[in-house]
Amino acid sequence: MPATNNQAALAAARELFEKTFGEISSNAKVLAVHAPGRSEISGNHTDHEGGHVIAGALDVAVDGVAVANGTNVVRVIDANFPLVEVDLSDLSVREDERETTAALVRGMAFELAQTGRTPAGFDFASVCSVPAGGGLSSSAAVEAAYGRAMEALWEGPSIDPVELAKMSQFAENRYFGKPCGLMDQAAVCLGGLAYMDFEVPSEPKTAKLDFDFDKAGYALCLVKVGSDHTDLTFEYAAIPDEMQAIAGEFGCKRLCEVDPAVFDAAVPQLREKYGDRAVLRAIHYWYENGLVDKRWEDLVAGDIESFLVHTRASGASSAMFLQNVSATVGDVREQHAMLALGLAERILDGRGAARIHGGGFGGSIQCFVPLDLVDEFIARMDAWLGEGSCRKYSITEEGACATWM
Template identity: 55%
Template sequence: MSSPDPTLIDRFVEQFGGNRALAHVHAPARSEIAGNHTDHEGGHVVAGALDVAIEGIAALNGTMVARVASEGYEPFEIDLSDVSARPEEQVSTSGLVRGMAAELAATGREVKGFDLVMTSDIPGGSGLSSSAALELAVGRVMETLWPGDPVTPTAMAQAAQRAENVYFGKPCGLMDQLSEALGGIAHIDFKDPAHPVSEKLDFDFADKGYALCLAYMGTDHSVSTADYAAVPGEMQAVAAEFGQTRLCDVPAEAFDERVVDLRAKLGDRPVLRALHYYIENQLVIERWDALCAGDIDTFLDLTRRSGASSGMYLQNVANGGNDQPAMVALALAEHVLGDNGAVRIHGGGFGGSIQAFVPLDMVDHFVKSMDAWLGEGNCRTYRIASEGAYAAWL
């Protein structure tokens, strides 16, 4: 566990006063390495915690009020004497804090007021799941400040997912929260949502001659909320035709037999998105096997196929119209790389970020070129971080 920046402690004391026992919290961002929109269908993913994170300092304050100050945002307070969901707090940090309080209270803990100062170097709106990092940071703070049994990474991730679904009002799978809770690079099977199976791998892309780069388009995520929600909605509409809630419970063979009538009843896009699920889910398994074998060439070839499936079949790169920032970013990245490396849409898609695996000798040129087109600082390299979200007394 790393030590907090002393200036963060100074900020806490300046904001809330000192002479109290302090806890340090760390919650990393994540990158989806493989598995584009497979998690919510009970499929497989490979994800990695990143070397950018939320850092915070917290302490009990002797009240029933949570006081939160996050760098770059207005401080806020919420009364924790009532942790039920409030419609007016949806799509707000207040809602996430209240939701995590409800989750931690459900573990048998006594809810108490606290002060929390946070800072983050996760690029805002970049598709690296800063919201999940926030949920986990707050959850680990509450776990530490409120005595009780330890919460496993999986249980904390599930609590964060519920808080985001119910209190924040955003439908999401479990990949973001679980990968950030676990740390490192991990293969996760979501077949059983109550008990996802995960395994971690000690792997550094730089050892194989590549850098993990993410390029952010600088667009507003909120304008694509409906498009994002339609992806699982349409996949699950296909599953419902088989009496199931998720595609993992629909054998590919059964789907194949009904393509004609599914197209007639649901239209082509739900069928294409279901086809992406079956293609991508298999590619995840093959990419994980390639990583475990240290076979970077096979991994990159499969990654290119994954990117093509997302663009053509899943259709979460562009939603039509004149504005297609993600498609432009992908085309520019391929223009720079040529036959080298691999690029794909990253995460939810539409206006978030793209992912590129770039040969080390091309990184400077790649980043400089993408920044020139997308804006200074919108493309950068990342490393896999070994530690997941944690909090500890100082």
């Protein structure tokens, strides 16, 4: 069993499996698969520019069971989504599968085939406790779950967490059609609390730390803001597009390659060519990247109060410079995330910290709440935004894995 020993989730997945695909025979080899959601602790939109990030795997996950089916078709079903079938005879990108589960299956199958494996059909049933569209990387968890299942079911070499993360990112970029960085997938695959440096994307540097926010006196709370970010890919994509357009002016692909002093000297020309927002987003990158390192140093030193000071600075940079706390939907500029931040600040009243979380725009906000305030914080946020909007999370050491049952 996976180390999380999530018996209830696996039992529910097995029940769904047998309801959908039929009873599992007594001599069948059954695979238990686990892949957690993630929280971006620090590094808002720095990963795709070759910057630094801190992220943590969460105690919500995709848990499933998989069994080879003797065909050339992968069949997957989740408790919240309909059955999907993917014929493995064609692993090329399909435009009609953009932003679908089938795209993730086909993309991961393509990547696993590159390791020398021979793709073969299997059935997979899962239950997912990662909120979809809430910015906790349910898509990265699904990709990693499929990848670990294929790694175990198809004979081939073992795949380390960073390699699996890169495969998952490729599937999301090329097959699913979302231009994400590597942070989501790396956090899901590594597990625990991890620092990541993406300056060399093919060989990211990582470090892990055993840190318990509860023992430091604060709860990690995430609040769904009431606006699903899955339909806002165009808003999300504009951020790396604008940052990389600025980098391109200096003959570079990413902002990590640009000398900030050279950028400063070119600000008037950059404003005229790209407008203020692109310039502000570049400013955010360097400011936020520095805050990642400061916050990691704080955590290593066990200085939670300094960590919170730098967390508040990070949130301000995302709101003012990155500008990913509101979204344009039709002719309306929705401010669900900004409202959630304002409401959180009313409760915190100068204690703890609150910031936009993940890709931003919709999804969720992240709050570090003093332990004596947690119950009140959750109750009041739920009263304002709807029952179940706010939840306390914990960092879990278990990354994406698969184990024969």
